[in-house]
Amino acid sequence: ETRxxxxxxxxxxxMWVYDFNNLKFLEVNHTSTDLYGYSREEFLSxxxxxxxxxxxxxxxxxxxxQRSQEVQSSVGWKHRLRNGQIIxxxxxxxxxxxxxxxxxxxxxxxxxxxKKAEAEIKQKNEQLETANKQLQMFAAxxxxxxxxxxxxNLQGEIFYLNRGGxx
Numbered sequence: 001e002t003r004x005x006x007x008x009x010x011x012x013x014x015m016w017v018y019d020f021n022n023l024k025f026l027e028v029n030h031t032s033t034d035l036y037g038y039s040r041e042e043f044l045s046x047x048x049x050x051x052x053x054x055x056x057x058x059x060x061x062x063x064x065x066q067r068s069q070e071v072q073s074s075v076g077w078k079h080r081l082r083n084g085q086i087i088x089x090x091x092x093x094x095x096x097x098x099x100x101x102x103x104x105x106x107x108x109x110x111x112x113x114x115k116k117a118e119a120e121i122k123q124k125n126e127q128l129e130t131a132n133k134q135l136q137m138f139a140a141x142x143x144x145x146x147x148x149x150x151x152x153n154l155q156g157e158i159f160y161l162n163r164g165g166x167x
Contacts, residue, residue: 014108016043019101020064023047026098035110037082048106051079053086070095079108087112 008015014032018025028043036043036051049057056078063074073092080086090109097103142149143162151160 011107014110015106016048016108017096017098017103017105018048019098020095020104021102023049023064026101026103032108035081036079042082051081053078053080067095075111088115 008027009029011029011031014035015029016025016032017027024047025043028040032038032043033040038046049060052060060077071092071094073090075090077089077091078086079089088111090111092107092109093104095102095104098105145162146164146167147162148165149160149162150158150165152158
């Protein structure tokens with residue numbers, strides 16, 4: 001039991017156990033208190049809705065009421081830290097019996113930086129796609145022009161002539 005307790009307490013990800021019926025926190029690990037900014041005592045006086053932005057509570061309640069699997073993983077959740085900062089999280093939860101209560105063990109993974117990086121990559125890809133389309137349009141205009149257009153290397157060797165240059 002001590003070994004399992006230590007695994008829970010010092011896990012690298014925030015973990016907690018909550019009562020499935022009233023949603024109150026029953027246990028939290030050190031990583032949870034470090035990341036979320038609440039003391040253990042504060043957590044144990046709260047429910048899991050207290051760490052959610054208000055606009056997410058309804059979605060959470062629907063998710064809990066529709067739960068059909070013992071183990072679930074889901075992305076797309078937001079949590080509110082004690083300082084008010086909102087983070088994106090990936091959740092894995094496992095239903096269990098905890099001291100005679102129907103409960104769930106939750107592992108929360110902060111994916112805020114990953115989501116920011118993915119959004120930046122998406123934006124850069126969109127910019128590249130736009131630039132590529134513009135370049136293709138320009139190349140088509142040059143190729144179809146009746147004006148003489150050529151490209152050469154530094155030695156003066158011509159390696160491209162458009163239609164106007166070839167006629």
